[in-house]
Amino acid sequence: MPVDPALSGLAKTIESGQPWPRPACPNCQTGYIGFTSPTGDEGHDSASARSHPAFEPGWISGTFVVRGQCENPECQQAVHGTGDYRVDYSQKSDRDDEFEYQYSSYYTVTHLHPPMLMMPIPKSAPDEVRDGVLRASRVLFADPGLAATALRATVERFLTSEGISATRSTGQFHNAHERIKEWRDADPNRPPVADLFFAVKWLGNAGTHEDSDLTTIEVLDGARVLDEAFHRLFTGPDIDAHAQTINAAKGPSRQP
Numbered sequence: 221m222p223v224d225p226a227l228s229g230l231a232k233t234i235e236s237g238q239p240w241p242r243p244a245c246p247n248c249q250t251g252y253i254g255f256t257s258p259t260g261d262e263g264h265d266s267a268s269a270r271s272h273p274a275f276e277p278g279w280i281s282g283t284f285v286v287r288g289q290c291e292n293p294e295c296q297q298a299v300h301g302t303g304d305y306r307v308d309y310s311q312k313s314d315r316d317d318e319f320e321y322q323y324s325s326y327y328t329v330t331h332l333h334p335p336m337l338m339m340p341i342p343k344s345a346p347d348e349v350r351d352g353v354l355r356a357s358r359v360l361f362a363d364p365g366l367a368a369t370a371l372r373a374t375v376e377r378f379l380t381s382e383g384i385s386a387t388r389s390t391g392q393f394h395n396a397h398e399r400i401k402e403w404r405d406a407d408p409n410r411p412p413v414a415d416l417f418f419a420v421k422w423l424g425n426a427g428t429h430e431d432s433d434l435t436t437i438e439v440l441d442g443a444r445v446l447d448e449a450f451h452r453l454f455t456g457p458d459i460d461a462h463a464q465t466i467n468a469a470k471g472p473s474r475q476p
């Protein structure tokens with residue numbers, strides 16, 4: 221399964237009355253999370269402005285909670301979401317009726333708990349990689365820059381598991397770029413995957429900057445690149461090995 225497209229949908233503002241995206245369940249990974257309508261709480265400043273003579277609904281804003289549940293009856297995992305909303309002209313309103321503006325609430329998700337998995341984790345990936353993806357997933361909506369940094373760290377965790385150390389024998393620090401190069405140069409099959417790692421590293425560098433304006437959508441694009449790298453490293457070899465056992469048995473390889 222590639223990176224879940226429902227996550228990009230959740231990264232955009234959602235207009236009231238529109239269906240919410242249904243991400244894959246982080247618990248069972250077979251069901252989907254269905255969300256009910258969000259409940260808003262207007263902010264104090266927003267509520268105070270209602271008495272202003274020039275008040276218009278476009279001034280309203282606040283926070284919201286939303287509840288989701290896995291639609292798999294064997295799982296029913298609950299998911300809780302929070303975020304901010306603001307009121308603005310409806311994009312659904314009838315354009316022929318220009319004299320009567322309709323307003324909608326626009327919801328922006330900042331947290332989901334438990335977190336949605338940003339990308340699938342191959343079964344044969346080392347635990348360090350699993351931990352790195354989980355860490356990035358926890359902050360995907362709250363802090364995209366931090367999520368990109370955690371994805372870069374996932375590449376570094378993978379390099380550590382491959383014996384590419386973060387320090388030289390002299391004790392000098394070995395940065396991510398140098399470590400990816402060292403890993404790449406050890407095997408002639410690695411340069412295409414190393415290029416994917418470099419891309420994740422650049423996004424991570426952009427996310428680490430103090431003034432980072434990286435968006436959740438851009439981080440998800442980075443997750444797609446890392447997913448492809450892991451697919452080539454882990455899933456491809458898993459399938460090759462399975463094909464070999466079928467070939468050796470000249471049929472399904474069944475345990476006696």
Ligand SMILES: [Zn+2]
Binds near residue numbers: 247249252292295297
């Ligand atoms: Zn589930």
